[in-house]
Amino acid sequence: LEAFFTPKVLAGRKVLLTAGPTFEPVDPVRGLTNSSSGKMGYSLARACAHAGAEVVMVSGPTGLPAPDGVRRIGVVRALDMRDAVIAELDGVDVFIAVAAVADYRPEASAEHKVKKSGESMTLTLVPNPDILSEVAARPDAPFCVGFAAESRDLDTYAEGKRQTKRLQMVVGNLVQDGLGTDDNQVVLYDADGRHPLPRAAKGELAGVIVSAIAERFGRSLL
Numbered sequence: 615l616e617a618f619f620t621p622k623v624l625a626g627r628k629v630l631l632t633a634g635p636t637f638e639p640v641d642p643v644r645g646l647t648n649s650s651s652g653k654m655g656y657s658l659a660r661a662c663a664h665a666g667a668e669v670v671m672v673s674g675p676t677g678l679p680a681p682d683g684v685r686r687i688g689v690v691r692a693l694d695m696r697d698a699v700i701a702e703l704d705g706v707d708v709f710i711a712v713a714a715v716a717d718y719r720p721e722a723s724a725e726h727k728v729k730k731s732g733e734s735m736t737l738t739l740v741p742n743p744d745i746l747s748e749v750a751a752r753p754d755a756p757f758c759v760g761f762a763a764e765s766r767d768l769d770t771y772a773e774g775k776r777q778t779k780r781l782q783m784v785v786g787n788l789v790q791d792g793l794g795t796d797d798n799q800v801v802l803y804d805a806d807g808r809h810p811l812p813r814a815a816k817g818e819l820a821g822v823i824v825s826a827i828a829e830r831f832g833r834s835l836l
């Protein structure tokens with residue numbers, strides 16, 4: 615029923631998304647990660663498929679099943695996510711980066727389990743590539759959408775990310791706005807400014823965001 619009533623605003627389009635956290639191994643049994651359920655990315659992927667798109671999702675570890683009509687590529691580290699994204703870019707019209715990518719990874723991951731010594735220890739971290747910035751900087755870049763979950767100064771950070779990463783659109787929210795509630799408040803940032811969306815149930819938000827993306831993507835072709 616839902617599929618029947620959803621206008622196929624992305625028919626004939628290819629959408630690539632990243633979703634979930636990345637996991638950066640320290641040793642065979644430990645690692646660094648971001649807390650991210652992957653729910654938003656998976657909901658958006660499903661909504662893109664309902665809107666008629668061919669959908670590929672590169673996902674970190676979430677335990678969630680791939681939504682119907684979505685080809686899911688499972689990855690662990692940010693470096694693997696970057697490689698998978700670059701390998702899938704051919705023919706992509708819209709790239710939506712929802713993943714909570716670890717900004718840093720251990721410089722080296724130990725082959726064997728690290729044993730405690732009782733002394734303090736130092737873990738050296740090196741920066742991971744910014745996948746979204748890399749995609750948006752390509753000469754043949756697709757329409758690029760980023761997400762910004764901030765704890766303060768949402769307008770400054772979200773619009774800053776849109777400009778620095780050269781994105782068509784950023785979906786921003788204040789993390790405390792959606793914590794422990796069934797609905798969420800998001801703000802869209804594009805070249806025309808900021809557009810707060812009405813508070814919506816979390817289950818409905820993906821559809822609203824995909825409509826907003828499809829509308830702007832359509833306009834970008836004119």
Ligand code: CTP
Pocket residue numbers: 632692711712713714715716717742743744745746747759760761762763775
């Ligand atoms: N992103 C990405 N690759 C990274 C880091 C972020 O593709 N290595 C993407 C995210 O998927 C999101 C957007 O960039 O769409 C913003 O991510 P965020 O973590 O909020 O921004 P950062 O640029 O990493 O800045 P900071 O964490 O310092 O706020």
Ligand code: CA
Pocket residue numbers: 715716717
């Ligand atoms: Ca980050």
